[in-house]
Amino acid sequence: MVIWMRPERASRGPRPAHSRTEIALACVRVADAEGIDAVSMRRVAAELGTGTTSLYRYVSSKDDLYDVMVDAVLGEEQLPIPTGYWVEDLRQLASWKRARFVRHPWMATVSGRPAVGPCGLVVQERSLRAVDGLQLPIDEMYIIAEALDAYVQGFAMREVAEQWAIQRSGLDAEAWMDAHAAYAQAVMASGDFPLISRMWLDASEPHAADRAERGFQHGLDRLLEGFGASIRRSHSPGG
Structure with a gap:
């Protein structure tokens, strides 16, 4: 049975010692501290101070753990x-979602399917509601929401x-570029990559201290401009 259709408390038997929310938050704590690979029935049970067998009264698989922890993260902060x-x-919704991934890096590895828990449905509904009223077919509304999520x-x-690479190598972005300076000079001197050379020498975005934030917002600008152009075409005569 899908975890969201399973009652948190059986009609008979003792009152559960832990709620689904407590289990989800325990999963999140483990994943935040030790990575997603550390999340297991045994590890989460230990975090809760209970037996592994008793945990199966609440969830039946690791996928259930992933579902509840993703939903918990999507519900941890009010939507814009x-x-x-x-x-x-x-x-605003895109920035809100990005903050979830940055705060919980493991989210990027377990969010391959739509989040259909209570909080996930609220987020999806908000995405569609943002473009509701633009006289778009529901398929077009879906495409916009999905493209935004993919970005x-x-x-x-x-x-x-990049953060994992910094942790592995001990080199931040500036130190990494310094270490590759001689190689970059050789690449540019070859003349085989004129546009890459131009980007390395003249572009300001890759070297900005806030390049991640600037890159995200500028890319988002282009995406939203594309949505707007498509919507205008669909509303134009003969569109």
Whole structure:
């Protein structure tokens, strides 16, 4: 049975010692501290101070653990207050979602399927509601919501991967570029990659101290502009 259709408390028997929320938060604590691979029935049971066997009264598999912990993260902070302007509402929602991935890096590895828990449904509904009223077919509304999610998750995964690379190598972005300076000079001197050389020498975005935030917002601008152009075409005569 899907975890969300399973009652938290059986109609008979003793009162559960732990709630589903407590289990979810225990999973999140373990994943935040030790990584997603550390999340197991045995480890979560130990975090809760209970036996592994008793945990199966609440969840039946590791996938259930993933479902409840993702839903817990999606419900940990209030969603942005809607402004009534679809571009701004999608922008705020995208930033809100990105913050979840940055705060909980393991989210990027377990969010492959739609989050259909109570909190996940609220977030999905908000995404669709942002473009409701624009006279779009529901398929178009879905495409916009999915494209936005794909952008946010993809960008967040790159941020997380960079943080892991820094932890492994001990080199931050500036130190990494310094270590590759001689190689970069050789690449540029070859003349084989003129656009990459131009980017390395002239582009300001890759070298900005806040490049992650700037990159995210500027990419989001282009995505929202594309949505807007598509919506205008669909509303134009013959569109």
